[in-house]
Amino acid sequence: MSYGPQPGYPQQPNYGPPPGYPGHGYGPPQRYGPPSTALAYVSALLFLICGILALVIAIVGWDGTTDNVDLLVALVGLAFSDDLTGNIDFAVAATMTVACSTLTFALALFARLDFLRWLLAFVGGVVTVYYVYAIIKTLADGGGEFIAMIIVSFLLWAAATVVVLLPATGRAMRGYQRKLGQYPPQQMGYPY
Known part of the structure; x- marks a missing residue:
């Protein structure tokens, strides 16, 4: 129920931007x-x-004959190689597979194809989980002095996986369709 303007005061104009413009509502x-x-x-x-x-x-x-043990223990799958094959051939093959697949998908991701985003998220998630296991196993086996490269690899893979899974990254992909009504219609000036 509207009572109108107060006695002695004129009706006040509507100040502020009209509906649909920033700052309204x-x-x-x-x-x-x-x-x-x-x-x-x-x-x-x-x-x-x-x-x-x-x-x-x-x-x-x-x-497997390198003097750089820090890099050697950072091979993807090395923590499982004793259980599976007894040598590091499995870890070298797994690391080469992960590296070549990741490089191929990452180069193709520059075309902003959404399905590659999910492939990289899967590969990054698996490798990140592996490096968590490798950190725990290396520390449990008393190899704390060789853990630096495993931690660096874990941090890089985890960061890449988190960034590719962000909703803003999904919106940045080419296949993203804006929702109807997400942006207001383009108008010039205020309709006064």
Whole structure:
């Protein structure tokens, strides 16, 4: 029920922007315009770094006779090699597979294909979980002085996996379709 203006005071005009413009109403501010594609490229770059690091680790530990034990223990699958084959050939093959697959998918991710995002998230998740196991096993076996490269690899793979799974990265992919009504219609000026 409206009582109208108070006696002696004229009717006040409506101040502020009209509905549909920023600053009107309640709730969080809305974002206007298309989403940024930066996170798609950042996630591709992070996975490129992970793939290159895995490739370097596999090449250095190729025959198992390297003097750099830090890189040798960072081979993907080395924690399981005693149980499976008894030598490091399994770990070298697993690391080369992870490295080459990651490099291929990461280079193709620069085209912002959404299904590659999920493939990289799967590979990154599996490798991240492996490195958690490798850190625990290495520390339990008393190899604390050789754990530095395992931790660096874990941090890189975990960061790349988290970035590729962010919702903003999903919006940055080419297949992202904006929801109807997400952006207000484009109008020029205020309709007064």
